[in-house]
Amino acid sequence: MAAALSPTELEKLKQAAAFLEEAEKRLPVLRTLNWDRTHADAFFKNGEKEPPKPEYPAVDPTPSLELVLRARAMIDGSSEAHKWLTRFADITEETALLLSVVGTPMFHGHSRALYGGPTSPVADGKTTALDLAQRLDTLLSEFDAPADRMEPPAQLSAHALKKRLDDALPHYFGDAAPRIEITRNVSAKAAAGRDYIKLREDASFSDLDEQQLLQHEALVHIATGLNGASQPHFPILGEAYPGNARTQEGLAVFAEFISGALDPRRFKRLADRVIAINMSAEGADFIQLYQFFRERSEKDAPFEAFESARRVVRGGLVNGGGPFTKDSIYLQGLLEVHNYLRTAVRAGDAGYIRLLFSGKIDLDDLAAMKFLREEGLLEEPRYLPPWATDLRWLLSYLAYSTFLNGIDLKSVNARYETLFQN
Helix, strand or coil: CCCCCCHHHHHHHHHHHHHHHHHHHCCCHHHHHCCCHHHHHHHHHCCCCCCCCCCCCCCCCHHHHHHHHHHHCCCCCCCHHHHHHHHHHHHHHHHHHHHHCCCCCCHHHHHHHHHCCCCCECCCCCCEHHHHHHHHHHHHHCCHHHHHHHCCCCCECHHHHHHHHHHHHHHHHHHHCCEEEEECCCCCCEEECCCEEEEECCCCECHHHHHHHHHHHHHHHHHHHHHHHCCCCCHHHHCCCHHHHHHHHHHHHHHHHHCCCCCHHHHHHHHHHHHHHHHHHCCCCHHHHHHHHHHHCCCCCHHHHHHHHHHHHCCCCCCCCCCCCHHHHHHHHHHHHHHHHHHHHHHCCCHHHHHHHCCCCCHHHHHHHHHHHHCCCCCCCCCCCHHHHCHHHHHHHHHHHHHHCCCCHHHHHHHHHHHHCC
């Protein structure tokens, strides 16, 4: 059994965590790489022929790097908590270097170091994110026509969706419910922060968009942030940073999936982004990426195709050869979280499910979270989605999905082929 932390050592680790949290807050990756609405407006005004020319704010990495050095001086031990904070320090240093070279050819290398890339191996050490994306893209393409016939049309305005979310969120968060803002100056249809969700004023939303925002943004991203920030000993657990992005996004997509909010079109879009990142790494420019996303679905609006292409090149090279690789983590994270949950449910201890929501953590941090829990230094998460509170639901889903893996779908198709012919 791991040795307990002495009061003196605990205080040193808490101080180190405070330094790291301050360092990380000086390095807002997504906010630094963001494009405002004017780039999209200019792109369409010019006939979709001229690539955007984004400019990014300069980020001085020195203050963050100095804070990391101060933190490292206080991390002197071999417990799981020490390993966790050392990993946090390593990734914070890499993040600082990433933001110091935004818009240059060096950006891509730091992006891969932080997030991996389409050709990085995933769970089994052999399969890559690109392999997963291509398989998923092929599978979902078979259902394009049925999805078009079955998918309900977008019908909610931003104001109508705001009312629905304003009504729903207090049920889960009480007085801590995130605020809903409507704005024109947001690239995606919706975006979330620590305590808010922004809706693009001119976007249209479906009922599944409502559930996706509730399950993905609110009940995972915002919930884990609130749970982590309220930890009395290590509020750094409320901090989103590249070191926990893969698991956090994987958990959020899993939440969409198990709640029935992950529609085929969105699932395919996650795969398409991985394919597009690989295209960009091999030299495709913004215009080619935009055309790729336009061609993937006739129903994809031009603005949404622009947004998908923007996500690939933000911070890197618009003319090809240097993408931002963050979007390659969604499928990786989904696979890893799904496998972890299967193992945790088999262990029969609900605490291992709740551990995922104790803050913004990566699966690699779970040993440290278990250690802190056993030390009495980690409080139970206050905010949880319904599927993580009633494990009967999760157990039934995981057992069913495992069972279905053994079914030969080709044989099933052959049985009903005559029935489904026009």
